[in-house]
Amino acid sequence: MERSGYMCPEMExxxxxxxxxxxxxxxxxxxxxxxxxxQRMVExxxxxxxxxxxxxxxxPKLLPQMxxxxxxxxxxxxxxxxxxxxxxxxxxGFVFVPKAVDTKGxxx
Amino acid sequence: MSLTKLSMAELAVLLRSRQISAVETxxxxxxxxxxxxxxxxxxxxxxxxxxxxxxxxxxQKRAAGEELPPFAGVPAAVKxxxxxxxxxxxxxxxxxxxxxxPYDAAAVERLRQNGIILLGKTNLDEFAMGSTxxxxxxxxxxxxxxxxxxxxxxxxxxxxxVAAETAVFALGSDTGGSVRxxxxxxxxxxxxxxxxAVSRWGLTAFASSLDQxxxxxxxxxxxxxxxQMIVGPDSRDATSCEQARGLFVADIPPQKKWxxxxxxxxxxxxxxxxxxxxxxxxxxxxxxYGAQVEWIRMPSLRYALSTYYIISSAEASxxxxxxxxVRYGRRAxxxxxxxxxxxxxxSEGFGREVKRRLLLGAFVLSxxxxxxxxxxxLRVRERIRTEWQEVxxxxxxxxxPVSPDTAAKxxxxxxxxxxxxxxxxxxxxxxxxxxxxVSVPFGKGENEMPVGVQIVGNVFSEQSLLQIAALLERExxx
Numbered sequence: 001m002e003r004s005g006y007m008c009p010e011m012e013x014x015x016x017x018x019x020x021x022x023x024x025x026x027x028x029x030x031x032x033x034x035x036x037x038x039q040r041m042v043e044x045x046x047x048x049x050x051x052x053x054x055x056x057x058x059x060p061k062l063l064p065q066m067x068x069x070x071x072x073x074x075x076x077x078x079x080x081x082x083x084x085x086x087x088x089x090x091x092x093g094f095v096f097v098p099k100a101v102d103t104k105g106x107x108x
Numbered sequence: 109m110s111l112t113k114l115s116m117a118e119l120a121v122l123l124r125s126r127q128i129s130a131v132e133t134x135x136x137x138x139x140x141x142x143x144x145x146x147x148x149x150x151x152x153x154x155x156x157x158x159x160x161x162x163x164x165x166x167x168q169k170r171a172a173g174e175e176l177p178p179f180a181g182v183p184a185a186v187k188x189x190x191x192x193x194x195x196x197x198x199x200x201x202x203x204x205x206x207x208x209x210p211y212d213a214a215a216v217e218r219l220r221q222n223g224i225i226l227l228g229k230t231n232l233d234e235f236a237m238g239s240t241x242x243x244x245x246x247x248x249x250x251x252x253x254x255x256x257x258x259x260x261x262x263x264x265x266x267x268x269x270v271a272a273e274t275a276v277f278a279l280g281s282d283t284g285g286s287v288r289x290x291x292x293x294x295x296x297x298x299x300x301x302x303x304x305a306v307s308r309w310g311l312t313a314f315a316s317s318l319d320q321x322x323x324x325x326x327x328x329x330x331x332x333x334x335x336q337m338i339v340g341p342d343s344r345d346a347t348s349c350e351q352a353r354g355l356f357v358a359d360i361p362p363q364k365k366w367x368x369x370x371x372x373x374x375x376x377x378x379x380x381x382x383x384x385x386x387x388x389x390x391x392x393x394x395x396x397y398g399a400q401v402e403w404i405r406m407p408s409l410r411y412a413l414s415t416y417y418i419i420s421s422a423e424a425s426x427x428x429x430x431x432x433x434v435r436y437g438r439r440a441x442x443x444x445x446x447x448x449x450x451x452x453x454x455s456e457g458f459g460r461e462v463k464r465r466l467l468l469g470a471f472v473l474s475x476x477x478x479x480x481x482x483x484x485x486l487r488v489r490e491r492i493r494t495e496w497q498e499v500x501x502x503x504x505x506x507x508x509p510v511s512p513d514t515a516a517k518x519x520x521x522x523x524x525x526x527x528x529x530x531x532x533x534x535x536x537x538x539x540x541x542x543x544x545x546v547s548v549p550f551g552k553g554e555n556e557m558p559v560g561v562q563i564v565g566n567v568f569s570e571q572s573l574l575q576i577a578a579l580l581e582r583e584x585x586x
Binding site for chain 2: 012013015017018019021022023024025026030033034037038040041042043044045047048049053054055068069078082085086087088089095097098099100
C-alpha cells in the first residue's frame with residue numbers, strides 16, 4: 001500500500017515502519033498528529049532509563065506461574081451458520097479472502 | 109417508592125417475599141432507561157425482550173415454589189467489552205459495530221446462574237482505552253451527578269447506569285483503573301478484584317496481564333454480594349485461581365485494629381486539595397475506629413505510569429492484531445490484496461486512541477527497542493510488585509486517592525496524551541501488582557462532584573477491603 005511518507009522530525013522511531021507493524025494506514029493529518037503524540041509518549045517512557053529505575057540483574061517476569069489448559073480440539077456444537085454468523089464475507093460456504101501470495105514479488 | 113431507588117439487598121428481600129415480581133422490577137428499569145438514558149448515554153444496547161423473558165421465567169419458578177438463588181430477579185448491566193450470548197458486543201469500536209457475541213463470558217454465566225436479569229450493554233472508551241468514556245466510537249456518556257461532566261472511564265457507561273439508577277449494579281473491566289475511576293467520579297462503589305479472582309473468559313482482551321472483570325454497585329454490601337457470585341476458578345482462563353473462593357460480607361468487625369499505610373508518592377503535589385482532604389478525613393475516620401495510620405514511602409511508584417503504558421500498549425498491540433476484517437468484525441471495501449484488507453479494515457475501524465496505543469506497542473516491542481523499553485518495564489514492574497509485598501508484610505491495607513481530581517467537564521481534557529495518562533497515577537500501580545482495590549465515595553469536591561478514596565489490599569484480601577470500605581461508607585453517609 002502506498003504511504004504518504006510523513007517524516008517525524010528527529011525521532012527515535014520510524015512511523016512508517018510502526019504503521020506497517022501495526023497494519024495501519026494513516027492519512028497525512030493522522031500521521032502528523034499521531035507522530036507528535038508518540039513523540040511525547042516515548043519521551044515520557046524514557047524515564048525508565050533513569051538511574052535507579054532498573055535493576056539489571058532482576059529478570060523480567062510477565063505473569064505469575066499458571067497452569068495452561070491442554071491444547072486439544074473440542075467438538076463444535078453449533079452449526080456452520082452460527083460459526084460464520086460474524087464473518088464479513090463468505091463465498092460458497094467459505095471465508096473469502098483475497099490472494100495471500102503477491103505475484104509481483106513484494107512478499108506476502 | 110420507585111423500585112429503582114432500592115439497593116440489591118433491599119430489592120432481593122421484596123423479590124423473595126413475592127411482594128414484587130422480577131418482570132415488574134425489570135419493566136420499571138426499562139421505563140427509566142427509556143425516559144432518562146437519552147441524556148446520560150450509559151447504554152449502547154438495551155436487551156428488553158431478552159430480559160423480560162428471563163424475568164418471566166424467574167417469576168414462574170418462584171411461583172412454582174422452586175428454590176432460587178438469593179438475588180434472582182435483580183437487574184444489572186454489563187460493559188460492552190464482555191460477551192453476552194446473542195447480544196451485540198461492540199467494545200465501543202466501529203470495527204465490531206455489528207459483532208454478535210456467540211457465547212456468554214464466564215462472569216455473565218455466573219450472573220445468569222444467580223438469576224440476574226441483564227438489562228443491556230454499557231458504553232466505554234473504545235476497547236477500554238481511556239479514562240473519560242469520550243473515546244467511544246458511538247456516543248459520549250455523561251455523568252448523572254451533573255451532565256456537563258464526564259463519568260470517568262473506561263467503564264463510564266456502567267458507572268453512569270448505577271449512579272443514574274438505571275441498573276442495580278454493573279460489570280466493568282479494570283486494566284489500569286477503569287472500574288475505580290468512573291466509580292469515584294460518579295459516586296458509586298467500584299471493586300477491582302485480585303488478578304485471577306474472576307475469570308476473564310469472554311472479556312475482550314486489552315492487556316492480558318492487567319485486565320480484570322470488576323464490579324460497580326451502589327453499596328459496599330451489594331459489591332460483596334456480586335463478587336460472591338462471579339468469583340472463582342475457571343478452566344477456560346489459565347490465570348484464574350482457586351484461592352479466590354470465599355465469603356464476601358461487608359460487615360464491620362468491632363475490634364479489628366487495622367494497620368493502614370498512606371504512600372507519600374500517591375499524595376504529592378499532583379493531587380488536588382479536595383482529594384487530599386478526603387483522604388485525610390478517611391484516615392481520621394479509620395484512626396477513630398482504632399486503626400493505626402502511618403505514612404510510608406514507595407519510591408518505585410514514580411515509574412508506575414510509564415511502566416503501565418509500555419506494558420499495556422505492548423499487550424494491546426498483540427491482542428488487537430486479531431481484528432483484521434477476515435473472520436469477524438468490519439471489513440473495508442475496495443481492498444486490493446491481503447495487506448490492504450488488513451490495513452484498510454483496521455484503519456477505518458479503530459479510533460485515534462487505539463491507533464496511538466497500537467503504534468506505541470509496536471515501537472516498544474520492535475527490534476532494537478524491546479530491551480530498552482518493554483523488558484525494562486517488566487523489570488520495573490517486578491520491583492513495584494516487590495515493594496507492594498513488603499508493604500503488606502507490615503500493613504493490612506493502603507489508603508490513597510483514586511483520581512488526582514474530581515470529574516472534568518466534557519471536552520475539557522488536555523490533548524497531550526501524557527497529561528491524560530497522569531490521571532491514572534493512583535490506580536495503575538494496583539494493576540501492575542495484580543492487587544485488589546476498592547473505590548468508595550467519600551464526600552464531594554468544590555464543584556460538588558463526588559470524590560472517591562481507594563483502599564488497596566494484598567492479593568485475595570477482598571474481604572478486609574470490603575470491611576474497611578463499609579466503615580468509610582457508613583461514616584460518609586453520617
